[in-house]
Amino acid sequence: MQKVQDLPGKAPAAARSRPRSRDWPVRVACAFLVFILIVAVVGPFLTSGDPLHINAANRIKPPSAEHLFGTDAMGRDVFARVIYGARTSIIVGFVAALASLLLGLAVGLLAGYFPLADATIMRVMDGIMSIPSIVLAVALVAITGANLGTVLIAIIVPEFPRVVRLVRGVILSLRSEPYVEAAISLATPTWRILFRHMLPNTLAPLIVQGSFVLASAILTEAALSFLGVGLPPEIPSWGNIMAEGRTYFQLRPGLIFFPGIFLALTVLSINLIGDALRDRFDPKLEKRH
């Protein structure tokens, strides 16, 4: 949804002026993310509730000892759905982030290293990037039908051109470095130049970018579900729980707030960690202040 990574500014440098002692937000963020990852992995052991079981006689109930977060409009246990939803959001986020990075890396290397392909590739990337990402995603999912695969594609397609642009930039600047020019003049095989000299240099910016894609993917999934064009409602995801709870929000605000808080905290943690990584990997920032 929000493309933080596009903005040309620099991070606020969580640990810039006096490192260590001021690291606590990042530490808390790391701890929370680890917690969510654990929940995503061992979720089924944390709750006896079945996130899919419909209980017609027990609809939209407030939180109770039996149902910690209450029940939804079909009598399903919201706590179980939120726990299983962590898994969905994390899977969607990581797969989308990884796929965007790999795809972006491959296309970016191509565009950066082969000037012939560059113009065409970058025009297509510019084209994709000029379609507002949520609009493109809404159109993609609604048109191809909602399932996990299409939601992933709808997140990856608007996301990966930004990675392409990043990788291409790095490659272009490296190409003119003396040691690369030397390697070329020595007739080093192209694959070798790419893998030996280029790839390692893209790693740091890619990791930073990856964290922002991850945050953005989790938010986009939720927004798509909220607009009614996301994952099938049967799959428990934070976005779906909120989308279904929309109608009953006034009776049971928890249907929006419980998954909403989990979602916001997860994305917040990822963004804080991403900022910290950027500060660490961006030596220029360290020098300047």
Next chain:
Amino acid sequence: MRYFNFRAAGLSAALFGAAMFAPPALANELRVVMESRLGNLDPIMSASHQTRDHGYLIYDTLFGLDADQKVQPQMVDSYTVSDDGLVYTFTLRDGLAWTDGTPVTTEDVIASIKRWGQRDRMGIALMSITDSLEAKDAKTFVLTLTSPSGVVLEAFAKPSGVPLFIMPKEAAATPFTEQITDYRGSGPFRFLPEAYEPGVKSVYVKNEAYVPRSEPPSWFAGAKIAKVDRIERIEMPDPLTAVNALNSGEIDYLQTIPPDLLPLVQTDVIKTDKLDQLGYQISIRMNFLQPPFDNKLVRQAALAALGQEEIMQAQFGDPESYQICGAAFGCGLPYESDVMAEEVVKPDPEKAKALLKEAGYNGEPVVIFHVSDISTMSALAPTIAQQLREAGFNVELATTDFMTMLSRRANQGPTSEGGWSIFVTSWHNTEIEDPLRNYMITAEGREGYAGWADVPEIGEKIHDFLLASDYDARKKIADDIQGVVYDEVVFVPIGGFARVTGYSSKVEGVLPAPANIFWNISKSEN
């Protein structure tokens, strides 16, 4: 590109300008919110209920059904039927005029009947036994049949599905597959095409030229008097938003309050009512062309597995808001029948398992369309899936919006190629109350209604029904049809529900009817 920007900017500037000089909102204006958006403006081309209710505002009908379900003349003043039942002569009443002032003539009426007769199921049936339809003069026309039928007037008075709205002959000349662009009518209100913003609002004003009948209003019959000057129909996709707008007085009338949201309604300023007592039938059809439901035993197993109570409760909650009903032609309606109704209503998982075993079912996937964008349907498919799973079916839910469901449903292929096994839909009870109107019981093969059951016996019995002379004979045929339909599992009823409508206590004269009608409604200042 640049031309576009210029043009859009010009248009929006014009619109801002128009808004600046728009007259202040009239005090005598009714602001209504309906359940879903008004898309198509052609009530013959589209069978959507929103389009139908738009039709009731601006068009009139030859006959109207009254609250006793009796056919009453509406645009027609008088009519005669020849002794052999073949020749119907109709005379239009005085004072009928289109909104541009030109009189309504029999030419308009005949053109309208012909367009409707190509589109509507009952209309097509009627045309199949029509010998001629001719104007005698500007006010009299004659319908001659090839064989007598007891349902001519019922067809003309058909309140839902595709009602026979009378349009000017210029509009009725449009092919029924194309939308009309001429919105003149002869009904109690006038549509303002220039104020229409699709997805935002549509506006109707009182038709000053309309001459109402003198009888008291009753459903679609009697006096249709416009008592407000203006009706603004506003689109609000989110039901919770709409309920809040009703409470705060931002709107006066809300077609549907979901049962779960009734506790939020402020009963001191809002009245709630089931205006449409007849309500809807929810039902499913299976795909007869592909496994597993090409096997009759598997279909019967599914019928046995399903139980109405749990599905309806999951969807509607409060037992007050739904009805258990195993009659194919609706409960409390003329052709209600209890043939096999008990089996249809109650779940019997053991019987289902036994039937599945007998059928040799080995886990072929059952793909159920799950319509997620219509709030009165969202829990149905998941609960049906759960019941089928408990009986041993391998079920997948295919989630889609209603519109896409309609197009994906046309796929007759196997589930591995985008095909389907079960779809859920709902019909108003006036659309299913006899074998002629009812789509769910039809079994006309690949060219027929989705599901493509092919049971010629049903078609023959429907034809007998059309030609039967009296109610008792028709009732007998309807009972037989229900038996065949349930034995073949052509469709399975899931239950009935009626909407709760809410309106401001400032609003008076809201009439019950099986569609939303806005004549006779007045609004006081306080």
Next chain:
Amino acid sequence: MLGYIVRRLLSTIPVLGVVALIVFLLLHFAPGDPAAIMAGDSATPAQLAEIRQRLGLDKPVFVQFFYWLDQLRQGNFGTSLHSNKPVAEMIAARVGPTLSLAVTTMTFSILVAIPLGVYAAWARGRLSDRLVMTLAVLGFSTPVFVTGYMLIYLLSLKAGWFPVQGFASLASDPIRFARTITLPTLALSTVYIALIARISRSSVLEILGEDFIRTARAKGVPERSVFLRHALRNAAVPIITVIGSGAAFLIGGVVVAESVFNIPGLGRLVVESVLARDYPLIQSLILLLSVIYIGINLVIDLLYTLFDPRIRY
């Protein structure tokens, strides 16, 4: 300079072509059938085929594509399949609310975010700086609809200060305009306040590290004066860029905000037209939003060359 502007303008043409092709192909391979949607639940296969033929949906893909381009060139954006209204007219009717929301959001965000960011830069490293910046990250980590519902819950339903939904144009009813636009503006602004505050903080910090600031400080210019006269003025350029790209991202945000607050703008039209498979409308909408996006970026690039003396082309 002029050469650069011309080159920059020309470079948008292939991008537009790519957008047009993507949009067209996207819709063409969609499984939804507009004919079935138009006719409703009870149309027969023969009736559907007839409607499809009328709409030209039975023609080959490339014929449809070039026909569409040719129509666009003539300024004809087609007719909505469902409402029979010209697409240009439908879109124009929805521009007002979206534009209003975008303008109020950007104005409010800038007014709050820039002082906040500058303050954080000034107080850098202190607790208040860290608090502001962590809140900023929270701002763009929370989905607009969660913020929106929270605001509705607290300020409309509990406090009763604002209506829960709706929109009135500024011209027709200024009071209702103010009442209805406040909550969506607040909900959307949390994201942009967060973004702009972050960027303005780091821009100011970056400038503070430049040599001329050191010189000023070394000359003994008071800290407050260094800050106001030198740092702020020079940080304006990157901040303007951010505001510009923020405006482009706003297009995505309004889609969700309009859905939460029932505002009849372009964003809701996107969702409505996609769900109804109204192809001519979807095509024109995506194209229009992309043109706006490209246009904003173009303007920013040109402004950049005008205002930043360090950049020469």
